[in-house]
Amino acid sequence: MSSKSRTPAPAAAAGRAATKKELPERFRAYKHVWVFIEQERGVVHPVSWELMGAGRRLADKLKVDLAAVVIGPEGVATQQAVAMSFGYSADLVYLVANNILADYRNESYTKALTELVNTHKPEILLLGATTLGRDLAGSVATTLLTGLTADCTGLDVDADGSLAATRPTFGGSLLCTIYTLNYRPQMATVRPRVMPMPERTARPVGRVITHALDLREDDIVTKVLSFLPDRDSAKSNLPYADIVVAGGLGIGSPENFQLVRQLATVLKAEYGCSRPLVQKGWATADRQIGQTGKTIRPKLYIAAGISGAIQHRVGVEGADLIVAINTDKNAPIFDFAHMGIVDDAIRLLPPLTAAFRARLMSESRGRSKAAGASS
Ligand SMILES: Cc1cc2nc3c(=O)[nH]c(=O)nc-3n(C[C@H](O)[C@H](O)[C@H](O)COP(=O)(O)OP(=O)(O)OC[C@H]3O[C@@H](n4cnc5c(N)ncnc54)[C@H](O)[C@@H]3O)c2cc1C
Numbered sequence: 081m082s083s084k085s086r087t088p089a090p091a092a093a094a095g096r097a098a099t100k101k102e103l104p105e106r107f108r109a110y111k112h113v114w115v116f117i118e119q120e121r122g123v124v125h126p127v128s129w130e131l132m133g134a135g136r137r138l139a140d141k142l143k144v145d146l147a148a149v150v151i152g153p154e155g156v157a158t159q160q161a162v163a164m165s166f167g168y169s170a171d172l173v174y175l176v177a178n179n180i181l182a183d184y185r186n187e188s189y190t191k192a193l194t195e196l197v198n199t200h201k202p203e204i205l206l207l208g209a210t211t212l213g214r215d216l217a218g219s220v221a222t223t224l225l226t227g228l229t230a231d232c233t234g235l236d237v238d239a240d241g242s243l244a245a246t247r248p249t250f251g252g253s254l255l256c257t258i259y260t261l262n263y264r265p266q267m268a269t270v271r272p273r274v275m276p277m278p279e280r281t282a283r284p285v286g287r288v289i290t291h292a293l294d295l296r297e298d299d300i301v302t303k304v305l306s307f308l309p310d311r312d313s314a315k316s317n318l319p320y321a322d323i324v325v326a327g328g329l330g331i332g333s334p335e336n337f338q339l340v341r342q343l344a345t346v347l348k349a350e351y352g353c354s355r356p357l358v359q360k361g362w363a364t365a366d367r368q369i370g371q372t373g374k375t376i377r378p379k380l381y382i383a384a385g386i387s388g389a390i391q392h393r394v395g396v397e398g399a400d401l402i403v404a405i406n407t408d409k410n411a412p413i414f415d416f417a418h419m420g421i422v423d424d425a426i427r428l429l430p431p432l433t434a435a436f437r438a439r440l441m442s443e444s445r446g447r448s449k450a451a452g453a454s455s
Pocket of ligand 1: 328329353354355385387392395405408423424425
């Protein structure tokens with residue numbers, strides 16, 4: 081077993097100074113950092129709070145305000161999203177509350193957000209790279225004729241105050257830092273769990289700037305007839321799981337993949353996999369971890385028979401503790417795992433599962449006895 085360090089921060093972009101042009105006069109008034117607070121059916125997506133943490137760091141560096149943008153129907157849930165935004169360190173909130181916004185529709189949300197941007201002129205606008213966020217960010221950037229860096233893994237402000245948005249490129253083999261030099265706002269999306277969740281503090285509701293949306297139902301082409309939840313959406317919660325057990329090609333067969341699932345069940349964990357297992361049909365796409373799958377940030381990640389290719393690594397680096405089981409002591413995963421076990425996962429997983437089961441059962445019996453004795 082060995083302790084390993086993390087990937088070094090990406091090097092600063094070279095030669096950029098030579099390419100930088102002057103920001104046109106009409107964009108000079110653009111100030112402050114905004115985060116779009118994504119809510120659907122009264123529930124705020126946690127990625128919004130993760131982005132408030134990232135936005136706070138950017139705003140502090142730029143010495144500007146951090147604003148949350150809440151768009152939704154009138155009512156308690158939208159007001160709660162406003163109140164929570166202050167708990168996640170918003171200096172102010174821009175609010176568009178209108179019952180026409182009850183369901184997400186690209187047209188109405190794009191209109192609301194672009195109107196806000198054109199009126200109040202933020203320099204940075206961040207959205208979650210969720211299905212909704214990707215849809216909205218693309219159309220807002222297109223409408224505003226500005227740049228959008230999608231699926232960022234790092235956000236920073238460089239010496240001249242420009243947003244440095246870093247994301248994988250060339251199939252994940254390189255990290256590139258992208259600038260929106262001559263347009264505003266500078267827009268970026270970030271996937272859930274890429275940024276750490278900030279602490280929420282008890283803060284009173286502060287300044288709320290409301291915007292009246294001039295839009296009638298007849299103006300919107302898309303109609304929501306009914307809402308059918310995705311039957312698979314409740315199945316995996318990989319990005320927000322505390323423990324994740326995953327298998328890779330080294331597992332050898334779909335039958336052996338059950339060993340991964342069994343360990344996950346005993347640990348009350350989510351199970352996941354590398355991309356080839358999805359391609360082979362051994363697991364569904366919602367279980368894939370990595371650059372083109374889910375980003376995870378668990379307290380414990382157990383990877384069995386996974387080599388640790390860069391496209392997998394970028395999805396798991398936020399884990400507090402990575403334990404890798406691999407027969408090859410030179411496998412790349414041992415470069416970033418905190419603990420490495422050089423062994424056959426197919427042989428090791430059953431006794432490991434049995435040991436965890438016995439340990440957890442005895443702990444739970446101990447707790448029941450203690451509870452019985454004290455009552
Ligand atoms: C554009 C692009 C996007 C991609 N996106 C993703 C992504 O999101 N997620 C992802 O995972 N991959 C992704 N990939 C694929 C990625 O490059 C790797 O090919 C993939 O991660 C390898 O999967 P693996 O580790 O399961 O298989 P392999 O690389 O074949 O590794 C298997 C490992 O198992 C070990 N092993 C063999 N037998 C045993 C045993 N009995 N016990 C223990 N260990 C054993 C071997 O030593 C080896 O290290 C992407 C690739 C591209 C080009």
